[in-house]
Amino acid sequence: MSTIDNKLKAISNINTLQQRDQWVNHLHPLVKLLLTFIYIISVVSISKYNLSKMLVFAIYPFFCFNLADLNFRDAIYRMRLILPLVMVVGIFNPIFDRDIMLYIGGNVMANGEHVGGLAISAGVISMLTLMLKGVYAVLATYILIATTSIEEICYAMRKLHVPQILVLVILLINRYIYILGEEASRIMTAYKLRAPSQKGIHYKAWGPLVGQWLIRSMDRAETVYESMQLRGFNGEYRYVADQKTRATDVIYFMVWLAVFAVFRFTNVVELLGGLFV
């Protein structure tokens, strides 16, 4: 299957997930958007050597993935594009930052020196926290987008006073992505049938192929505008009904907020460990 078809499939997959009848899907979009933001800020602001605080934040994605019945494999598959840069940036930390931070096992001598045991350098710790940050942020975003449609997120953005024009453009892009994506797929198929055994579009066809398509799309925008006007569009996007904030929304929000605050400002992992050691 071609990459275009894969992308289109990814779009329709995520749309299917958004339309499911799950408890998380029915939460107020503003609650989910804000929680995602707060979660990412909490995670990203953790110091690069504080691996134990990082660990405990795994609970949110774990909980939500189960609650919303999402598949970890799909989410991780999505990360293949965004994680390489994080990995490249992090992978050098162990090389440049070699101060020993932590010993596992071994004995401490009277003069404070360690003997034996496994020494772990600061660079390894900061690499691990960075990678966890990357994974957590993508997982949290995935939870948001797999349970909330773009229309709902736009609604939440309007509630946050994001300008109308921007929200409208986003909604229109969202509406036309699939249509133009399918067109791209048809164009590529037609091209491949006429130009066999070529990996991509020949340079001589770059201009005419994309250019004609662009002109067609511009004409389509004109038609879209006319039909929008015929239906009474005057620059305002109207929602059928205001989504009411229910008690569940508020409780869900407050509970997670409290959990994030505890995770962020106290070292839960060490406290938990202290109970057993």
Added chain:
Amino acid sequence: MEGDYVIMHMADALLAPAVAGTMYVASTGVAAYSIKKVKMENDPKKIPVMGVMGAFVFATQMLNFTIPGTGSSGHLCGGMMLSALLGPWAGFLTMIGVLLVQCLMFADGGLLALGANVWNMAFYGCFIGSLLIWKPIMKKGATKGKIVGASILGCVLTLQLGAFSVVLETLASGITELPFSVFVATMQPIHLAIGFVEGLITSAVLVFIHEARPEMLWGVGGNDNLTSIDVADSKGKLTFKKTIGVLAIVAAIAAGIVSLFASAYPDGLEWSMEQVAGTSELEAAGGAYDVANNIQTATSILPDYAFKGSDSVLGTTTSGLVGGLVVVLLCVGVSLAFKFFKNNKKEANA
């Protein structure tokens, strides 16, 4: 090369909240100004055109373009193309839309990094590319050669600036030990190639538009709305081979500009030289890092920045490790509990 265009996408993890916030403020400011400008144009058709063009950019990113002479293929990012068609302000807003949808549909980029991504990809592409390069070059009307030159120069320069910003933002966030020099030396050449290819594709498309519907191009003839007047086409057509020659010169000039630009940051160079010299005390040195650190302390969104030797480091005690294990068990427990209840429910329903 799909992965390549993603290199420009900042990830949430690479940004400290203070840096991400700064980039959000900067991008929001430009967006507010752009909205004002687009509203002043008072063209009701503009919104649908922006929407459809945004989706178009998205769709063209799915196409593969074969690069002559090599086995690989390139993609189109679109900032330069959009602003050549819609003007910088509408182009910028459309690019914000594209980046946001990318983030909301494919989890590319991330919510926190959106401000930085808008700046790195949309701001340079739309404003530097169109106002400083496209518009002055097209002042006296468009020709094929001028379009090709402007597109390549614009794409190369804006991608270089974007890549350089990625480096600065990452270093200012203090999450990597990668020396400035190494980071820059990796990012800039890759994006030189990507920018060149993108410029070629963009120019091919814009040249076609210029021939088919010249009135669609923005900013030609010094007037944002006037139809372009072709003056120099009588010289004869520029063939592809001739253009390549022109391009080589343009690329050389662009590379020169980039190196000038880089040396305009003595801070960073000094820093990288010290890194090479092997000074180990550089953890919190370096101009950009200090500035960001000051901002972080001043704004103190979450003023918790521990460095080596500070006390809140991962449990040097065993309790840290044991606690970590407890968290892992807790997560697995939650998963199993959910599965258990779900299965029970299914059975009850059946």
